[in-house]
Amino acid sequence: MVKSLYVATLEAHSGKSLVVLGLMEMLLGKMGKVGYFRPVIDQVNSNGADNHIETVINHFNIDIPVKESYALTQDEVLELYNEGKSSEILDRIINTYKTLEKRFDFILIEGTDFYRENNVIELDLNRDIAKNLGSPVILVDNAKGKSLKDFCSSVVSAVRSYKDKGLNILGVIANKTRPENTELVLTEISRELDRGTSIYSVPRHPELSHPTMMEIRDALMAEVLFGEDYLNNQTGSFGVGAMQLANYLKHLSANGLVITPGDRSDIILGALQANSSANYPSISGILLTGGIKPEESIMKLLEGSEPSVPILSVKQGTFATTNAVGNIKSKIYAKNKGKINTSIALFNKHINRQEILEKLETYEPKIxxxxxxxxxxxxxxxxxxxxxxxxxxxxxxxxxxxxxxxxxxxxxxxxxxxxxxxxxxxxxxxxxxxxxxxxxxxxxxxxxxxxxxxxxxxxxxxxxxxxxxxxxxxxxxxxxxxxxxxxxxxxxxxxxxxxxxxxxxxxxxxxTKANSSIVSSIFFMCLENRVSVFGDCAINPNPTAIELAEIAISSADTAKAFNIDPKIAMLSYSSGASGIGEDVDRVRQATDLVKEKRKDLNVEGPIQYDAAVDPIVGKNKLPNSKVAGQASVLIFPDLNTGNNTYKAVQRETGALAIGPILQGxxxxxxxxxxxxxxxxxxxxxxxxxxxxxxx
Incomplete structure (x- = not known):
């Protein structure tokens, strides 16, 4: 079973936290020790982490030191990119992840947030991280503010870009959809993607869309005058108290935020009285504008009554404050249990958890x-x-x-x-x-x-x-x-x-070893999505059929020793029984010798290079072969072919060639x-x- 799951998004404010919280609760209920990892965070806060890390670690009581739960900050990533050290980014992420992997049975990985002006870098980085950690991906995107057509097109394009990189998309979550479009989104996206990709849709929820009083305080750098203990109050709608009190009371709504100049004592006291009255809805808080605080006598009155809602004061004017509140992007944070529980409930309601678990149980990383x-x-x-x-x-x-x-x-x-x-x-x-x-x-x-x-x-x-x-x-x-x-x-x-x-x-x-008559060589060819073994590309110029068979067996054993499942392709200029001539007959004889000596090995030959590595060509030319299209050990008929091919592949694809490694x-x-x-x-x-x- 796979040991990790990567949650990625395409933009900021996707609602990724809802998905992470839901997945974490699901995983903790089904697995032993579950860890949490953020490869890159936006910036370190005063507690040495970021809001996402604090929320997940604290809510689920996960035993991970904060500094071990992430690898890099956004600033560090950009600095390394600018210095031409992009490979160091992945190295540091892999090292941090592997340290966690030793301690946990499974790790939930949360991708980047797209809060900076470097979306292209982040898109590529998330794909590279998931690929290098061998993780299947849950892809999350935000439907809010987009047309149905544009949103669905964006999601389909993103899924294809991940799959083109060889990544497995375990599921796609269309988040913050209009309730009336929930089923339509599923239909539209499913029409464009193959059936193996699970599509889910989570509708918008007002509690998750609106900020709490704490978020308003932080975003506007407001001063808390009263009600420090009630900063987790969830706001609903908000409105300006500029009319006479009698008229304003008619406009109060549930969990409404009252925005009013600091010298409007009538609005302040009236709103507080309405909050205590059974005849009016409860408010979430009061936001005083203009840098004006209530008169001394009003402050004294408020101090004595201990308001059960926060009263905040900001320096901005009423109009600017109202716009600023409207622009706040609400987040989920550790102390807001209400939002956390709402998120988990939404996830459980709209996501098929059993389907995800079954996919995780059967998923085998191939990259x-x-x-x-x-x-x-x-x-x-x-x-x-x-x-x-x-x-x-x-x-x-x-x-x-x-x-x-x-x-x-x-x-x-x-x-x-x-x-x-x-x-x-x-x-x-x-x-x-x-x-x-x-x-x-x-x-x-x-x-x-x-x-x-x-x-x-x-x-x-x-x-x-x-x-x-x-x-x-x-x-x-x-x-x-x-x-x-x-x-x-x-x-x-x-x-x-x-x-x-x-x-x-x-x-x-x-x-040489007792069971070896020759010394041969292989290269580990590290291609973008796989590692292949090439032999012999350095030692034996014109091996006989017997020597070719021994090279193949030695190369297969080397592959096994380095955790590569050996599927041997004995390469030639023809595939199967189509070719005749001394050279192809030598490869055919060598293949028969391998089959005779090592019945435990999968070997195919003669076979052309394209049929050996390309699944479509392989199935077309040798439809019943267990090797065609998926060969991992490629044995060349002579040194001339092998040496030139490995160098051509290395130069043309940018593959890393490790070797020659001597065998025997x-x-x-x-x-x-x-x-x-x-x-x-x-x-x-x-x-x-x-x-x-x-x-």
Whole structure:
């Protein structure tokens, strides 16, 4: 079952709080521990949170420290965007969410409020957050002040934009609809969307539309003269007391707000008397304008009578005050139990709670974003820290990646090279290498032991002690020997050396696993909505059918080790039985070998790339296949095809390619491209650490 639900809106004042309150009560009644999270809040209030957080946490008594219930403020988001650090926004949100996820069985996530002039950013941000947290979405929109046609069109467009991003819309809530349009809205929206999207409509409710006296006080910065204990009074209509009292009393309405100049003692006293009378409706409060307070004798009279309604005073004139009250957007807040209970009651009445719960129980997230994948990698690496050696310690990219890795605390690192040069380079570029071991192979206390070990391992191949000593001065040999001897758990190299230079020592004495005849490689291709495994794109130029089968099996096992369900596509220029020729026959034979050796694996081949990854093409070309259209492990027929394809996909789609990751060795040694980035090094080290955990 999914562990979270994201509530998103398209604009400010959508009534999203009503939905959050209703969902929270529903979830608490059906699940164990339910948490609450706001990725981005508008601004921090005096209590260190915002109104939404206080309302939900206090009303439902949720055990979350306020500072842990949100990740960023709007100002921080805009600052990071302006500095070109948009990726850091998602990183901080994911980190905060994952901390909460450890404590709760389920987390209700409330999206942003659209109170600022950055709606486009917020629309994209909400979609990205939901996608990266793997959450299905409840989408809320406000029908108030819109034509039926415009509102329905807006909702349908928003749903499609979310679905285009690969997100699952669990339900759509049309909020604040006209009571007479409630059913019509459902019909109009349902006509445009597929049947799998549940549509609900919640009509307007006067209590939720009008502000309380507390909201009026805060919005107008009013002074409370009397009735501090009654600020939660709910207002209804409001009117100006400018006529004679006898005439004004005829215009009083239930929960009405009386707006009058501060020197109109007759209106003030008359309204209070009417509030106590059984013959007139109760008022919610009195708002005195013009910065005028009642005369001393009237104030004394009021003090003695202790009014049961708030009396507020503002500096604005009557006309400006009346307009300001009319423009107040009412909110739900922690102390107003009436609005909270009304919201929950409305939700329960108009939303099919059982339908939502059933959808949550059966929903399985299919999206794996690059950031989700990277975060989970780091989490796994951190669980059992491993020591990874980086032989090319004098390369600046290696130093920068090492510094970044050290900050995360996910691995322990060893840099090989001249210590003085490495430290000088780090200082020059402002890098912190504290806690990282730096070893110069030639002056290492283990050098002689490593030389002797290499000699013993390779003397049957004719190596001499002098040759072993010369080889051990090579950083690749020294680093690989550290792994062999257990002084390091894995090695990552190749930033400035060839693949052959990196893996030759590993083939000589770390050697391949008992069930492997070759070393092969894969790339984790982190596309927008999924992570695919590409192999072999770096090592074997022209594998035989037997080698192709082994590459496929090794790649499937690697996929499983990294929580990717392996569905293997053996790629060729034709699909199924349509093609003939030596190349396609080799792929067909390899596919048969995989099926024979590993009956637990789903494999299809030969199959073309488009049929492997596109559900429509796959169903058309191979309708009975369990792999076509949904392949997660793609095996290329030769290195030429594989290397060019992974680079084309990476460049054209902006996909993150992690690798090459070597398979088949007894201990993890991984190769870098000489054009690798700092992020490539960072990711490859983490993958190597996880591989070391599996040894």
């Amino acid at each position: 794996v974003t690059p950031r989700m994948f990277q975060y989970n990698l780091a989490l796994r690496a951190q669980a059992i820290k491993k020591r990874i050696v980086l032989p090319e310690g004098e390369d600046l990219r290696i130093l920068q990646a090492a510094s970044n890795l050290q900050k995360t605390g996910v691995v322990d690192l060893i840099l090989l090279g001249n210590k003085e040069e490495i430290e000088k380079n780090a200082i020059l570029h402002g890098l912190n290498l504290k806690g990282i071991e730096i070893t110069d192979p030639c002056s290492s206390s283990k050098f002689d032991d490593y030389v002797l070990t290499l000699f013993e391992l390779r003397k049957h191949k004719g190596i001499t002690m002098d040759a072993a000593k010369d080889l051990m001065q090579d950083i690749s040999y020294f680093g690989t020997m550290m792994v062999y001897k257990g002084d390091a758990d894995g090695m990552v190299s190749g930033a400035i050396h060839t693949t052959q230079h990196t893996i030759r020592p590993a083939l000589q004495f770390i050697k 060795l007894n201990k993890p040694v991984n190769d870098l491209s000489r054009g690798c980035t700092i992020e490539d090094i960072f990711n490859t080290v983490i993958v190597t650490a996880i591989q070391a955990q599996e040894q």
